[in-house]
Amino acid sequence: MNVIEHNIKITKAKSSKIENVNWNALGFGKVFSDHIFVVDYINGQWEEGKIIPYSEMAIEPTMCTLHYGQTIFEGLKAYYDINGEINIFRPDKNATRLNNSATRLVMPEFPEEKFLEAISELVAVDKDWIPKERGQALYIRPVMFGSSNFLGVHSSENYKLIIICSPVASYYAAGLKPVSILVSHEYVRAVRGGLGMAKTAANYAASLLAGKEAKAKGFDQVLWLDGVHQEYVDEVGAMNIMFVIGDELVTPTLDQGSILPGVTRETVLALAKEKGIKTSERRIRISEVYDAHERGELKEVFGTGTAAIISPVGKLNYKGREIVINNNEIGPVAHDMYETIVGIQRGETEDTHGWIHKVASI
Ligand SMILES: Cc1ncc(COP(=O)(O)O)c(C=O)c1O
Structure with a gap:
């Protein structure tokens, strides 16, 4: 168990918005808590961060991120446990991934201990915003972007890191319903040597048209194939993908750099090994998935990600099959x-495993 001390400067909101929240219709990413954490990187160093009321933000039309997309983000959750304590699941993994994304996008790293402290203190300040039902959570969204104002393709001099909190409904209010997935053979999300392993806006922008077309055809999500051969399975829009083939749990290897290294993916692989399930991280052709299905050996397909944790896949459609x-x-x-x-x-x-970080009350 890990507990973090609090010592960030806090300016409390004059009034809370919490009275207006309809807790039965939270959905995802629609309601935001009273406070945010903000810290600036100026003159080559991070300033002292602070917690302030959630409010509008002034930006100039030339803020470089609007033009060149130098922005990265993270997603993790805080939960009330059955003893009334506040748990955050593996935030150190998100700190590491944020810094890996930062390196790829030529942005400054943010120290892990400061990241954990900021999240822990912000959640403590807005603890009343953590929903209490099983499956519900306070979603935590750190976002870092270039904040300098200029035109011209080069990295920003200054940066801003903001952390936002949003109470979210259980993904499975109506039960663990399997999703139907269209395998994209027309568009690609990421290529070897590209940005796929970074949690950056461009990857999500690249996915929007395919997502829209898949929805119009009645599918819930898109499964991406590799951007080089369009043959190997990469991942789903906001989830990693796993297959149970025979008695083995198989998931695409991360070594091509085109897949986001999911915290849930790593968690599932660790648990599977402990439970004595054979696991394999390797390249998987979409044709292998279909062949396994034909032989009756494709037992399960599911996505892994912070939002849904596990999302069973009920249907796959590749080139009309x-x-x-x-x-x-x-x-x-x-x-x-x-x-x-x-x-x-x-x-x-x-x-x-020491996966839970406890939030100390303030
Ligand atoms: C593209 C992509 N892949 C995979 C994941 C799953 O990652 P995690 O398990 O860390 O939420 C996400 C969600 O963050 C994602 O956006």
Whole structure:
């Protein structure tokens, strides 16, 4: 268990917006808490960060990020556990990934201990915004961007890191319903040597048209193939992807640099190994997935990500060939992983890995 001390300067909001929240219709990313954390990088160093009321932000029309997209972000969650304590799940992993993204986008790293302190203190200040039901959470969104004003393609001199909090509904208010996924063979999200491994806006911008077209055809999400051969499976829009083929849990390897290294992906792989499930991180052709299905060996397909934790895939459609996986029902591995992870986050299951960071009250 990890507990972090608090010592960031706080300016409290004059009044809270919390009375206006409809807790039964939170959805995702629509409601924001009273405070944010803000810190600036100026003259080659990070200033002291502060917690201030959520408010509008003034920017100049030439702020470089609007033009050249030098921006990165993260996503993690805080939960109330069954003992009424506040847990954050593996925030150190998000700190590391933020800094890996920063390096790829030529941005300054933000020290991990300061990142953890900022998140912990912001969550403590806005603790009333953490929903209490199982599956609900306070989503935490750190975003860092170039804040200098200029035109011309080069990296920014100054940067801003902001952390926002948003109470979110359980992804599965209506049960763990499998999603249907269109395998994109027309568009690509990322290529070897590109930005895929970074959590940066460009990757999401690249996905929008494919997402829109998939939705219009009745699919929930897009599965991306590699950008070089368009043959190997990469990942889903905001999730990593896993297959149970025979008795093995298979997921694409990260070594091509085109896939976001998911915290949930790493968690599931670690748990699977502990549970005695054979795991394999390797390149997987989409044709191998279809062949396995034909042989009756494709037992389960599911996505992993902070938003849904585990998202079973019921249907895959590649070039008009549709396959139904596990009768369009959640399979045993996906279900077990979901329950184990939620159990740890909620304090129902012992955290033997040190994955939970406790938020100290202030
Ligand atoms: C492109 C992409 N892949 C995978 C993931 C899953 O990552 P994590 O498990 O850290 O949420 C996300 C979500 O953050 C994502 O946006």
